Amino acid sequence: MKKITTVLAAVALTIFTPMGIPTEEASAATFGDVVVNELAWMGTTVDYNDEWIELYNNTGSSVSLEGWTLTAVDGTPSIPLTGSIPTDEYFVLERTDDATLSEVTANQIYSGALSNSGEILELRDASGALVDEVDAWHAGDNTAKASMARLEPANSGTEASSWATATHTYAEGLGTPGAANATSGSQTGACQDTTEHLNQVSDAPDAINVYFNKCALDQYASTGNEANYNVNLEDRLLNRINAAEASIDFATYEINLPKVVDALIAKAAEGVDVRVIADAKDATDPHYIERFELMRLYVEEMVRGKDGMVGTADDITVFSDSPMLAVEDQTKRADHNLPAFPNDFPERTIMIGNTEMTGYVFVEGEQQSDGSYYSPGTQMHNKFALIDDKWVFTGSWNFTVTGLYGSDENMTNGVLDGNQQHVVEVNSSELAGIYETEFNEMWGSHTQNPNVEQADFSSRKIDNTAHEVTIGGKTVEVFFSPGDDAVGRMAELVKTEADLSTYFTIFAWSDQALVNELKNKWEGSYVDQQGTLTGFDVKGVYDSSFWNQWWSASIEMTGRTATGSTNNPNTRWANVAPVYKDAESRKLHSKTMIIDADTTSDPTVIVGSTNWSTNGNDVNDENLIIIHDTDITNQFVQEFNARYTDAGGMVQ
Known part of the structure; x- marks a missing residue:
């Protein structure tokens, strides 16, 4: 990746004197001459405070930034710019210090945090004229630490269609600081084919089906053994859930796929016994507050069942390593068709680890001997489903948008640009029985209802x-x-x-x-x-x-x-x-x-x-x-x- 060095001269228009010596004269910019080209509003994988912003010079000459400002309407950050940008080049601003990006030297250091909920940013020249504006976070991914990048630097302005989530890997996340943006969901390199290939799929007893969500090189296949690749793993999971006739045991580290949630709710409403173990997560973790809130909203949908009411026959029982408190934000609840207030769950003050917390408990967790709860510091990192005590569906794939699609936009368009994953599904009642033993150990019982005192997670489990x-x-x-x-x-x-x-x-x-x-x-x-x-x-x-x-x-x-x-x-x-x-x-x-x-x-x-x-x-x-x-x-x-x-x- 290109290293960028600070340019001290402020050059907007270069005029040559009779002696042939260049002199500098500032000129007013027009809208779109320089654009905000990329923003890591979510920080990096190293630290969520490590935010950075990239400008791009669209013009055919160097542009002086002396006297220019990049300012949020709410006042933070407010950055007086300095230096200049050569033609068709990038200008990288790093927050606090130059350690944010290990592969790029900052053109300028600034202070002031970007809000993860969005900002209105205005880029103005020395005369105060508006040169570019960003009115919201139209893209970017806080979970993956993927920047928000313009599809084309020439597309200045506030149109949401001008932005996409970065897909290129750099040392501290996904993005291209100091280089051309990369936001395409298409595959590159060894594989150009994005077509789904289902070559080895069987429903027969003892079948073992392997699925890859990314490409494979089937020229290396043994005879008649081409792999299943570019597979929509959500479709394969839905195929198993929708075919369930008696029971579903579902262990999920994280879940935010609406189709999967809806499928589980539909099966419970049909009378299928559905049990869900979910990882509680630290609801106060500043890195993931929004992400974990979203998961709890989907989990509450399952707990309420198809009729949306607590305590009816279609409810899904969800259990966790640590209790979950309901999200109380009314706007977010409305987005999930949840009641405005979660007060049909018990409001309790409980000890979770070393922290006393008060809220509406809608998912119970494993209790300690004194009646308090373990903290969510360890992870229930499983992602498996057991269907009708015969199908085992497992692998590395978290049941999330990021895990398969990469973004909500990609999910809408059916673009598989999520994390690289694999899934193995096995039709074996013997293997399913082994997994059920593990599930029941965490659940604390063999019934539809978990036992908070008998449940064991993490190091409290035994080899059984x-x-x-x-x-x-x-x-x-x-x-x-x-x-x-x-x-x-x-x-x-x-x-x-x-x-x-x-x-x-x-x-x-x-x-x-x-x-x-x-x-x-x-x-x-x-x-x-x-x-x-x-x-x-x-x-x-x-x-x-x-x-x-x-x-x-x-x-x-x-x-x-x-x-x-x-x-x-x-x-x-x-x-x-x-x-x-x-x-x-x-x-x-x-x-x-x-x-x-x-x-x-x-x-x-x-x-x-x-x-x-x-x-x-x-x-x-x-x-x-x-x-x-x-x-x-x-x-x-x-x-x-x-x-x-x-x-x-x-x-x-």
Whole structure:
């Protein structure tokens, strides 16, 4: 990415004297000469206070900004501009200091926060004439930390159609500070095809169907084994929910997809037993207040059922690791057709963790022995559905707009520009029974009603399920966190069963034992900075959000210095591995390891919700599946090769 240096000269119109020496003369700007081109009104993945703004010069000459202002109508921020913008160039303003953007040098530092609910910004020249205006946040994504970017810099003014949510990954989020905007939802790189491909789908007993929401390279398919890719995962989930006849057990880290909520409500109204476990989340977290409010509004819709009334037969029982208090904002409630006041729920003052909170409790949570509640600090990170005690639907996909579409606009238009994900669905009553045991442990009972005193989440759970089943001749292992040491089983698998290769795509990886086992396979040594290449094949792609974190396994494998670190970490691989930062439009959200693919040495794939970290293994509620099968593993290779090629890797 281009580095931008501060231009001290204030040049609007350059006139040459008879001696041929350029002199400078300011001239009035016209509307659209300079535009507000991109805004990170939500901050970055590092800090929500790390906001930045980008201007763009639409003219054919350098423009002086001396005496110009960029001001919010409410008075904050109010920025006196200085310097100048060369023709067809960008001017980046960073809030507070120049540490906001690690890959771009600020043209100017400013103070004053942008409101996440929107601002009216006016760009005025030295004479006070209005040059550009932004009247609302028409785009941008607080969850993904994706900036609001103009589709074309020439489109000045306030039209909502001029803006879109950024999709290009930079070090601190999604956006293009100091460079041309990237907002297209189309796929680039190794895959240009955005058509949905459903090639391997079966409803037969023992069927295992794998779905990828991004593209795959089916030239790497074994005969007749082309993967399912560019798949609308919401449609696949709705297909299972709508076919339910008796029961649905639904565990969701987060949910804001209206069609899924409506489908669950409709099934409960038909008499299907619907139980939902949802992660409570910290409702006061300043990073995610709006996002978590939205989830609670959808959850309340489920709790009230189709008739909107509390305590009737069509209500869905929702339970959580920590209680949920109803959103009381009347405007937001009206948007979800909820009563103006949630006073048909009990108003209570309760202890949640170390905090006393008062509100209308509409979802109960696991209680401590003294009757108080655990805090929502740990995560119920599962995302699975059990349908009629036979279908298991699970994977890395959160049931959210961001997780699949990327934005509400994309959802409306059917554009799959969300995070990269996978889903596995299995038709097996035996596997479903194992998942139901896990669900009931968190639920606290085997009935429709949860037991707040018997329920166990996080480290309070025990290892109480079988870990291996045979499904259609395929060996499938299943592990839950905490308690089952799922990541420990991964390390053991690499150590004892990986013979030829290991490929992976991972959101977050910090587990040292797993890194060590892969290092030994790669270079025959567990010792730091020692080893000789063994011929074992390692390839991998990391989500860019964590690529440079000091704890990331990527630092060890590549010998880089982590962001913010002055010293190299103690542990290094002696031979740099061919692993890369992803080039996805949003997050690389899968947690997938592929062992000995396309060989006769027990091809195996590891998938699920579990990140390879202490939190993923010992703190959060997670599930992980290990599938020993040649064809399923080959389907994951097809998708892996697309991610790896786009990231800069070479596939033989």
